[in-house]
Amino acid sequence: MTVQYTTAGWARALTHALHQAAGDASLQDRARRLLATGQASPLNVNQGFATTKFPLPGGRVARPRLLVTPLTAGDWDRMETAICARPDAAALAGTAAISDQLTDPAHTAGIPIVPSAQDISHTCTCTPDAARAACPHSVAVGILLTERVRTAPAPLFTLRGRAHHHLKKRLRANSPAPQPADPPVPTADPTTTPLSPRPRFRHKPPERAGRSRTRSRLDLTQALPVLHAPLPEPPEPLPGTQALRALAANAARAGTCLDGQQPAAGPTAGGDIARFLSLVHGAAFRQAAMDHLGLDIVGMGHLQLAHTHGGPAGAAVYLEAFSVDHDTHAHAQASIQPLRPAPTATILCEDNRLTDEAAGIQLRYGPDGRWCPYRAPYGIWQPVPGPSPDPAQAYRAARRSNQRAS
Structure with a gap:
């Protein structure tokens, strides 16, 4: 039987904590009357606080904040590990409708996602000293947040220090990917000399340590004549002149990085990888780039779209948070x-x-x-x-x- 998960419990648990933190039941009524006027600005949820704005007499503006203690990175890692270990983890937390079963710390490594009253405090500019005490404006922020998480609890994750998409990404990474079937091994002919099979590499090339191949030493100190005429195209299967120029440019770029300088293009390694893949000779390295960046086929397609629309900086934005x-x-x-x-x-x-x-x-x-x-x-x-x-x-x-x- 399919289990039906609900999300309403998030609002109930958060409301209970907010009532305890406010300590004054009359503030709830005043806050609801304030929201009924429809003058609240959109709710803004950030790590550690939620805020909005209300107009005040005389043209002033109240900027209340509901402050919440964020969880540590270690707490989040333990919680995500506990959630991902469940067989129903994808159904439990893999969509925006996060099950309210996760309001029980028993399912999150003993660490509560919903803040306690001790984790909640208030501040507002409705008084000259921006007192850190509950007022109708800051209590109204809590009510707006409660209504928000009733059906979409993801903002509560952001408030506590780590956005929900981090957990979803980890759930996708933990999902076993279908492995292609190996081709049948041909039966060896005893009358012929067996050939060594060609190695197959999935993720990385073989170790280079211990290679005994000697390299010829080139004399790069003598001046060479400059060619004024265009070079003919190299014979197959060598790369064409366009690919060779691009390889030379990438070699020069690598030399710049080795010298400790920051090259002009490509603000990050991920953006530089996307730039390289966009070149003609970079397509052959697409699978290696996917393995290096930890992307699936969809993610790699989005990375290349990000580079197409925004260049190396656009690709960097897709991969990293600044x-x-x-x-x-x-x-x-x-x-x-x-x-x-x-x-x-x-x-x-x-x-x-x-x-x-x-x-x-x-x-x-x-x-x-x-x-x-x-x-x-x-x-x-x-x-x-x-x-x-x-x-x-x-x-x-x-x-x-x-x-x-x-």
Whole structure:
């Protein structure tokens, strides 16, 4: 019989903790009346705090924060290991509808995901000293968060220090991949001399230690004449002149890296790998790159799309998360707010990623100062054309891509 998982328990557990942390039942009623006016800005969930804005008399703005103690990286590693060890882990936590069975610490290595009252505190600018005490504004933040996690508990993971997509990625990595069947071994003919089978390498070449092949020494000190005429194409099966030029450029780039300098293109190793694969002679190394980066076929296809749309920086953004200051996120949120189809829905901010789940759009800030648009038509974020230093332009590009897909 198929087990039906529910998510409502997340809201119940969080509400209980918030009531204990606030300590004043009347604040809950005042907070609900405040939310009934419809003046709250979209909820912003970050690592360690959730926040929004409320207008105050005199043109002032209240910026309340619900502060939550994040879990440590070691805590998250132990929890993810415990979750992934379950036979029903994919059904339990593999989608946005995370089962509320995980509210029980017995399923998460004894470490609670839902914060306790001792893990919760409040702050708000509605008073001059931004007192760290519960007020209707900060309690309203908790109510907004509770309604959010009732059906989509992923923001609670971000609040506690590690986004849900980390767990989903680990679940996908733990899923056994189908192995291709080995071809039948031909029967040896006793009348012929057996040949040594050609080795098959899945992930890495054989060890080079112990090779006794000697290398000829070249004299590179003498000057060589410059060829003014174009060289003829090398005979088959040697690479063509275009591939040889690209190989020479990559050799020069490798020399620059060995000298301790940062080459001009390719801000990270992952971005440089994507750049190399885009070259004619790089296609043969696609499987080796997948093994090195830990990507499946879909992931490698998305990496190459990211490079096509955004260059090496776009590929780096796909592979890695970069730290972005709060002002950069705040500017991006203000820029895209008039464009959002659901302006009151939650915006999630983690590292360099700004996610509007209600619109199915994510923006990722790259090392080149551009926002790269993403969409998730099948539950996995994939890059789309239109990186721009203006987050509003990148958001428009993502919306256009969604409209074309529909």
